[in-house]
Each structure stands twice: as structure tokens, then as C-alpha cells.
Amino acid sequence: DSGVTQTPKHLITATGQRVTLRCSPRSGDLSVYWYQQSLDQGLQFLIQYYNGEERAKGNILERFSAQQFPDLHSELNLSSLELGDSALYFCASSVGSGPWGETQYFGPGTRLLVL
């Protein structure tokens, strides 16, 4: 157990809908990262927050947004869902935000299925 929690574990929804994924970082970690992993694919970095502020952005679609709250938990919002958004979504956390090599610990993931 990494100490990072994610809810829900599974989510099934329809195209065009909107969902919210939630992540709580390890105690003491200020950074939260979101990744998307499609079937048999690698981990695609979406976005990073540090202490409530956006710090780095990856290949995140405009239909997706995220935020980090004062209690440091984070939410990833996915809207106007398409079939291709079906994937595993992982959250990771680290103590700081870099630049000297922050170890990231991953949560168990949320499996999203868009029908």
C-alpha cells in the first residue's frame, strides 16, 4: 500500500457524460500528479499540482480539468466523455515538486469505462 488513495475504483458511464475522479495523497506529500494509461499503453502524464497550484501540464485534453484543494486532495474532471477516454487513471504523489528528482508513489487507480 503506497498511502495514496483513489476513488472510485471502477466507473462505468456513457458517452457525453461527465465524471469526477478523486485522489488523496500520502500524508505529508504536497504534490499530486495525474496519469492516463490506456489498454496496453504506457503512462501518459496529464497534470501536476503542488500545494494547490498547477505546476506542470502534459497531454491533457481541454475536456479534462483538475484541481487541488486546501486539504491537498485532488480531483480530475472528465467531461464530454468519448469511447477513447476509457482507461486506467492513476494519481501519484510526492513530497515536493522538483526539480531534483521527486519520488512519486502511485495510487491504485480508477478504471473508467465509457460505453
Next chain:
Amino acid sequence: GENVEQHPSTLSVQEGDSAVIKCTYSDSASNYFPWYKQELGKRPQLIIDIRSNVGEKKDQRIAVTLNKTAKHFSLHITETQPEDSAVYFCAASFVPGGGAQKLVFGQGTRLTINP
């Protein structure tokens, strides 16, 4: 741009033999190189990492080597066991503008240990 190439994509070895997975990265400023192991449907777990001021690091049967000149790093697993079967991901840190670190992952290597 930011890129990490990982080879091979699949690797099959006999139990007890060694396995080697190789990665190259594009940004000479990268300073942190973790390796993650991911079992089917589970979260990526950090197994070993190395920083740019070190050339080699070992942890029991696992070792990682780094060649900064060639921008190349490798994972070595000796005396492989069936429980080593998993997908392994390498990653390299990149620091986009603003000082925040992000990890870029390789595409993964599916390692199978044959009894």
C-alpha cells in the same frame, strides 16, 4: 522534445537467468531515473531509482546503471523468479519552465519468466 525510448517491448527469460531492459532519454538535463513494476491491473510500484550524480545502484537482485554521456540507463534483474513477471516502466525527469519536475515514461517491457 521530451522522449524516453524503452527496449525491448517484450522479454522472455528462463527462471534463474538474468534480464536486462534498456532506456534512452532525450534531455541531457534529466536528473532522476526511476523504474516501476506493474502487475496486471495494479498500480505501478517503484522498485529502484537512480540520480544523475550516481553511475550505478544495486538492491539485492536488482541493479540500475546510468550512462549520462550516452543518455542511456538500464535495469538488470539477476536470478529471475516467476514473481518477477510483470510490465516494467522506466522514466526520466524533465523540468519544463517553472522549475517543476515531471516524469516521462517509456512504453514498458512485458517480462515473462518461464519456469
